[in-house]
Amino acid sequence: MKKISSRQIYFFLACVAPVGKILFLPALLAKDAKNDLLFPILAQILVQTLAVFLVLLLSKRGMSFYELLENTFGRIAAKILIAIYGLFLLFAALLPLLEQKLFVQSVFYDTLPSLIAFAPFFIFSAYVCAKPLSSFGRTWDLLAPLAIVGFVGIMLLSAGSADYSALAPAGAAGGSGFLRSTADATSWFFDAALLLTFMGKYEYKKGMAWKGALSYLAGGAAILFFYATFYGIFAEIAPNQLFAFTQTSKYFSGITVLGRIDYVFIFALALVMAFYTVLPLQGGIDCAMEAFGTHKYLRTILSVLINAGFVALVVTLDYQFNDVVQVIAKTLFWIFPIFFLLVPALSFLLGRKRHETA
Amino acid sequence: MKLRKFIKTIPLKLYFLLTIVILYAFFSNDFGLVDIQKTAIILAAAIDKAESGFSLTTQIAVPKGSDRTTGGTSSVEIDAEGETVSDCLSLIYAKTGWVPKLVFCNLILIGEEAAKEDVMHSLNFFLRNEYMPDSCLMAVCEGKAGDMLSSQSAIDDASSLAINKLFSDAAVKSGKVMPNTLREFAISYFGVSESGYLPFVRASSQESNQSAQQTAGSGSGGAKSGSQEEEKIYSAEETAIFRGGKMVGLLPREQTFAFSLLKGNVFAGTFNVKEGDEAVTLTVLKNDGGVSLECKPVPKAKFSLDLLVRLCCRGSSGAIDGVTVDTVPEESLQSAQTIVTGYVNDLWNTCREKGCDLFQLKRSLYRSSLKKYAEWKDNFLSSTQVQIKAVVKTKK
Numbered sequence: 001m002k003k004i005s006s007r008q009i010y011f012f013l014a015c016v017a018p019v020g021k022i023l024f025l026p027a028l029l030a031k032d033a034k035n036d037l038l039f040p041i042l043a044q045i046l047v048q049t050l051a052v053f054l055v056l057l058l059s060k061r062g063m064s065f066y067e068l069l070e071n072t073f074g075r076i077a078a079k080i081l082i083a084i085y086g087l088f089l090l091f092a093a094l095l096p097l098l099e100q101k102l103f104v105q106s107v108f109y110d111t112l113p114s115l116i117a118f119a120p121f122f123i124f125s126a127y128v129c130a131k132p133l134s135s136f137g138r139t140w141d142l143l144a145p146l147a148i149v150g151f152v153g154i155m156l157l158s159a160g161s162a163d164y165s166a167l168a169p170a171g172a173a174g175g176s177g178f179l180r181s182t183a184d185a186t187s188w189f190f191d192a193a194l195l196l197t198f199m200g201k202y203e204y205k206k207g208m209a210w211k212g213a214l215s216y217l218a219g220g221a222a223i224l225f226f227y228a229t230f231y232g233i234f235a236e237i238a239p240n241q242l243f244a245f246t247q248t249s250k251y252f253s254g255i256t257v258l259g260r261i262d263y264v265f266i267f268a269l270a271l272v273m274a275f276y277t278v279l280p281l282q283g284g285i286d287c288a289m290e291a292f293g294t295h296k297y298l299r300t301i302l303s304v305l306i307n308a309g310f311v312a313l314v315v316t317l318d319y320q321f322n323d324v325v326q327v328i329a330k331t332l333f334w335i336f337p338i339f340f341l342l343v344p345a346l347s348f349l350l351g352r353k354r355h356e357t358a
Numbered sequence: 359m360k361l362r363k364f365i366k367t368i369p370l371k372l373y374f375l376l377t378i379v380i381l382y383a384f385f386s387n388d389f390g391l392v393d394i395q396k397t398a399i400i401l402a403a404a405i406d407k408a409e410s411g412f413s414l415t416t417q418i419a420v421p422k423g424s425d426r427t428t429g430g431t432s433s434v435e436i437d438a439e440g441e442t443v444s445d446c447l448s449l450i451y452a453k454t455g456w457v458p459k460l461v462f463c464n465l466i467l468i469g470e471e472a473a474k475e476d477v478m479h480s481l482n483f484f485l486r487n488e489y490m491p492d493s494c495l496m497a498v499c500e501g502k503a504g505d506m507l508s509s510q511s512a513i514d515d516a517s518s519l520a521i522n523k524l525f526s527d528a529a530v531k532s533g534k535v536m537p538n539t540l541r542e543f544a545i546s547y548f549g550v551s552e553s554g555y556l557p558f559v560r561a562s563s564q565e566s567n568q569s570a571q572q573t574a575g576s577g578s579g580g581a582k583s584g585s586q587e588e589e590k591i592y593s594a595e596e597t598a599i600f601r602g603g604k605m606v607g608l609l610p611r612e613q614t615f616a617f618s619l620l621k622g623n624v625f626a627g628t629f630n631v632k633e634g635d636e637a638v639t640l641t642v643l644k645n646d647g648g649v650s651l652e653c654k655p656v657p658k659a660k661f662s663l664d665l666l667v668r669l670c671c672r673g674s675s676g677a678i679d680g681v682t683v684d685t686v687p688e689e690s691l692q693s694a695q696t697i698v699t700g701y702v703n704d705l706w707n708t709c710r711e712k713g714c715d716l717f718q719l720k721r722s723l724y725r726s727s728l729k730k731y732a733e734w735k736d737n738f739l740s741s742t743q744v745q746i747k748a749v750v751k752t753k754k
Contacts, residue, residue: 236548
């Protein structure tokens with residue numbers, strides 16, 4: 001089987017994963033945390049870095065995710081757990097998918113387009129999901145420079161318009177604001193859970209755990225810089241700016257003369273985001289494959305069925321984005337740490353013991 | 359062999375193809391097709407107070423003949439009354455059958471009466487509308503905004519384009535106007551200072567050449583023809599100041615100029631000073647301005663101005679040798695310093711009297727110390743002391 005290289009894992013953690021956090025989340029956090037929006041993000045980044053470190057450390061054992069669960073919880077429990085894990089990833093995919101759909105419809109079209117404008121995404125998604133997760137490695141090689149160019153371009157055009165003093169005074173939102181917004185952000189931070197599904201598809205290299213954690217921190221630093229700039233530009237009206245990375249660069253003085261040249265960078269990030277959005281779906285299918293066998297056409301059938309299901313969901317929830325945010329991000333946020341932190345932590349603690357006693 | 363190689367590369371090709379399909383679907387923008395016959399491209403919007411709610415006048419660009427004599431922008435004004443701005447736009451749609459498109463709306467004009475109530479009641483529509491650029495310029499105008507937008511400009515095809523010219527970069531550098539955008543106004547409105555500003559536009563009549571010729575042709579004592587349209591020229595040298603979204607006062611041109619200087623906007627702008635009885639015009643070559651807040655022991659607003667000026671012209675003719683001299687005599691520098699300090703002082707007094715925290719000092723206090731903010735926020739402007747330091751230098 002084709003293996004993902006350690007470099008490609010670092011690229012994912014440092015360049016691809018941060019893109020999913022700079023679209024809708026900044027406005028949501030600005031609502032509760034106001035000028036303190038960097039703190040909940042910092043908390044999420046630190047927790048996620050720890051989880052990434054843990055997952056990479058687990059991969060040292062050379063097991064796939066299913067083997068790890070089997071080693072920790074036994075065969076039957078592992079089958080059930082991996083199926084639940086697959087369902088979780090599908091659940092986690094819903095918010096980014098709806099976010100992406102709204103973004104494409106609102107930003108790339110002058111007037112509201114028909115639903116069909118987003119439909120090709122699911123053809124693309126069905127194709128990508130029909131391929132094994134290990135095929136993503138090469139894609140990250142291509143997406144990483146695209147993400148860097150997109151992000152750097154947007155930041156170069158945005159930073160000059162920001163008044164970073166808008167972030168003061170620290171602590172204005174208070175403890176409750178911090179807790180509320182940290183909880184809200186949880187639904188966007190589950191990269192360690194995604195990484196868990198990649199176990200066994202890459203070989204652990206010496207120092208990979210801390211290098212991976214550092215890569216994630218580097219991506220996290222970029223996210224923090226973006227959030228600071230975002231709030232520096234919009235201050236009190238930040239909660240109203242729904243598609244953050246498409247909003248910050250338009251005040252660059254050259255735009256009035258040259259037109260929206262920033263769209264080049266926005267396109268780059270949008271493309272990276274499209275691949276990132278597919279990832280939980282593909283992870284979910286991979287989990288199902290591990291749980292229910294490796295029949296030749298099972299992956300393709302699952303891919304078609306799941307994507308068709310998501311088409312139906314997206315159509316049904318067309319005007320319910322706020323309700324979905326309310327349910328997933330504000331009510332069911334606690335589900336996420338179970339999968340990205342508790343499962344790897346238990347596997348780390350219990351699995352080792354079982355291994356040692358064996 | 360070749361066939362096998364081809365089949366092997368099919369997944370990659372398909373992957374590539376689907377990525378292109380995605381790009382196409384996402385970024386096609388319906389292939390940029392805008393049916394001009396069904397779309398109202400709104401250039402500007404004017405908001406007035408109506409009996410119940412608002413009156414919205416939109417200036418809509420309409421296609422114009424393409425021959426050389428009729429080039430330019432032609433427009434038509436459509437108005438509607440409703441309880442909300444959205445309501446008004448729907449009515450405009452119903453009246454015309456054109457889908458209102460706000461992407462190109464670059465000016466929001468607010469009528470004088472409407473500005474005396476919380477303008478954010480009407481502006482929140484524009485702020486929430488994702489197709490509306492929040493870099494859109496805003497202004498308050500004398501009388502009804504709808505009338506001003508519907509008036510005939512003497513210098514441009516559409517009144518909104520003529521008014522937009524008042525807010526050009528060059529105009530800002532002259533120090534005569536202080537433009538503001540929807541975004542900046544909204545930030546100051548929702549911030550702790552709850553204060554903001556907008557340029558105040560006035561219109562004055564200007565007889566067009568054609569009208570003048572017609573008048574002349576009708577005889578020396580003849581009255582103007584009743585059908586001729588009065589052309590207008592616009593100016594925005596005054597600035598409306600807001601507190602809580604309501605217009606609470608008007609800064610005259612001198613105070614607007616002082617405000618520009620404090621913002622450090624002025625380059626090559628001019629102002630007059632006295633040298634004895636003679637008027638002298640000075641050009642600002644360099645303008646460093648700023649306002650800061652000192653919190654110990656009581657709040658103190660510190661206004662600082664550092665200007666480098668040169669002599670532009672005198673009000674009377676002198677010897678030819680004097681024409682080449684552009685350094686400013688000490689007496690004029692002293693006069694400039696006194697005048698500029700006076701302008702700033704008047705500006706501060708107007709703001710304090712009207713309760714408008716134009717310089718966002720309350721925000722500075724909030725950002726520097728939450729404790730002191732809680733202590734002083736209720737009577738902040740009245741208890742703030744002021745220190746003005748203006749230095750006017752000339753080129754040596």
